[in-house]
Amino acid sequence: xxxxxxxxxxxxxxxxxxxxxxxxxxxxxxxxxxxxxxxxxxxxxxxxxxxxxxxxxxxxxxxxxxxxxxxxxxxxxxxxxxxxxxxxxxxxxxxxxxxxxxxxxxxxxxxxxxxxxxxxxxxxxxxxxxxxxxxxxxxxxxxxxxxxxxxxxxxxxxxxxxxxxxxxxxxxxxxxxxxxxxxxxxxxxxxxxxxxxxxxxxxxxxxxxxxxxxxxxxxxxxxxxxxxxxxxxxxxxxxxxxxxxxxxxxxxxxxxxxxxxxxxxxxxxxxxxxxxxxxxxxxxxxxxxxxxxxxxxxxxxxxxxxxxxxxxxxxxxxxxx
Numbered sequence: 288x289x290x291x292x293x294x295x296x297x298x299x300x301x302x303x304x305x306x307x308x309x310x311x312x313x314x315x316x317x318x319x320x321x322x323x324x325x326x327x328x329x330x331x332x333x334x335x336x337x338x339x340x341x342x343x344x345x346x347x348x349x350x351x352x353x354x355x356x357x358x359x360x361x362x363x364x365x366x367x368x369x370x371x372x373x374x375x376x377x378x379x380x381x382x383x384x385x386x387x388x389x390x391x392x393x394x395x396x397x398x399x400x401x402x403x404x405x406x407x408x409x410x411x412x413x414x415x416x417x418x419x420x421x422x423x424x425x426x427x428x429x430x431x432x433x434x435x436x437x438x439x440x441x442x443x444x445x446x447x448x449x450x451x452x453x454x455x456x457x458x459x460x461x462x463x464x465x466x467x468x469x470x471x472x473x474x475x476x477x478x479x480x481x482x483x484x485x486x487x488x489x490x491x492x493x494x495x496x497x498x499x500x501x502x503x504x505x506x507x508x509x510x511x512x513x514x515x516x517x518x519x520x521x522x523x524x525x526x527x528x529x530x531x532x533x534x535x536x537x538x539x540x541x542x543x544x545x546x547x548x549x550x551x552x553x554x555x556x557x558x559x560x561x562x563x564x565x566x567x568x569x570x571x572x573x574x575x576x577x578x579x580x581x582x583x584x585x586x587x588x589x590x591x592x593x594x595x596x597x598x599x600x601x602x603x604x605x606x607x608x
Contacts, residue, residue, distance in 0.1 A: 289483065290480050293476050293480030293483060294476070294477065294480035296476045296480075297472075297476030297477030297478075298477060298503035299473070300469045300470070300476060301338040301469070301470065301503070302338070302507045303473075304337070304338070304468070304469025304470035304472075304473050305338045305466065305507065306507065307462045307463075307469060308337055308466025308467060309334035309335070310459075310466075311459045311461070311466060312463065314455075315459045335527070335534070336531060336539050337470055338474075338504045339358070339539050340538075341470040341473060341477075342355070342474050342478060343355040343539055344542075345475050346358065346496075347543060347546060347547040348547075349482070351478065351492060352547070352550050353496070353555075354478060354481060354482070354492045354495075354496040355549060356410070356540070356551050357496035357555050357559070358500045358501055359535055359543075360401070360497065360555055360559050361498060361501030361559070362504060363535055363566070364497070364562055364563050364566055364595065365501045365505050365592070366505060366508070366531060367528070367529075367588070368566050368588045368589070370509045370512050370528055371524075371525070371570065371585070372586070372588030372591075373513050373589060374512040374516040374524050374528075375580040375585025375588065376582050376585035377513055377516040377517050377582075378582070379580060379581045379582055379585075380525045380579060381579045382526075382574040382578050384578060385432060386525050386526045387571060389429070390529040390530050391529055391567075391571040392571070393425055393533050394533050394571070395567045395568055397421075398564045398566075398568075400418075401540070402560045402563075405555065405560040406556060407551075408556065410550075411544065411548050412545055412548050414544060415541045415542065415544025415545040416541070416545060418537050418538075418540060418541030418544070419538065422538045425537060477500060477503060478500075481495045481496060481500050497599060498596065498599060508528075508531070512528060532567070554602065569591070570588070
C-alpha cells in the first residue's frame, strides 16, 4: 500500500508543481512584456514538459535509466493515442496544414530518430547535445513560420491569465519557487514509488514507466485537452499535444542524456519505440485528408491504446492469452 501512496503523492506534486511553475513563468513573462509568440512557443512549451523532465532526471539520479527512457516513450504513446484520441472523440480536432507539416512532420522525424537511437542500445551525451540543438532548430522554425501572424492564446496561458488582472511579481516568484519544490519532490516520489510498485507487483520497471508513470505525469494534460475540446477551444489542442511530443523527445530526452548518458532497455528498443513511431505516423496520416481528426478517428486512437495495453500485459505474462 505504501508504494501506491508514494506514487499518488508523486503524481499530485508533479501536477501542482507543473501548474504553479507554469503560471509563475507566464506571469513574469507577461510583466516583462515579452512577445506572446515567445511566451507560447518557449515559456509554455517548456513548462508543459517540466513534470516529465523531473521524473527523467530523478530516474537517472537514482540509477534506473531504463525507467527514464521508457517513461518518455510511454508518455508520447499516451499523448498521441489516448489524450488526442479522447479529445477528438468529444469533438473533432482541427489540424491546419502548418500543424500537420511543421509539428506533425517534426514529431514523425523525431520519433524515427528515437527508434534509430534505441537500436544502438544507449543514448550518449553527444547524442543528447544533438537532440538539444535540434530542439533549438525546431523553435527557430516555429518562430520563423509564426512571425507576424496572429497567435492563438495557448491553454496554459488562458489558465494562467484567466482572471484578467495584471500579474504581480511577488506572486509569480512564489509560484515559481513553490512549483520548483513540488516538481523536485514529485519526481522523487514518482520514481521511488514506481520502483517499489514494480517490485511489489513483480512486473518490470519498464512496464510501470510505460503505463503508470506516463499516465500519472500526463493526467493534467488529459483533463485540460478534453475540457478544451468540450468548451470550443479544440483549435489549439492538436498543436499543443503534437508539440509536447516533439519536446518530450528533443528537449526532455536530450537534456536527460546530457546530464547522464542512458542505457536503453532492450524490450523498449525492440517494440515500444516502434509503437511510438507508428502512432506518430498514423496521426499525421489522419490529419492530412481533411486537416482535422474526427470523432471516429479519435475512437480508433483510443482502441489502439487499449490494444497496446493488452500487448504490454501479454509481454508481462499477465494476459490469459
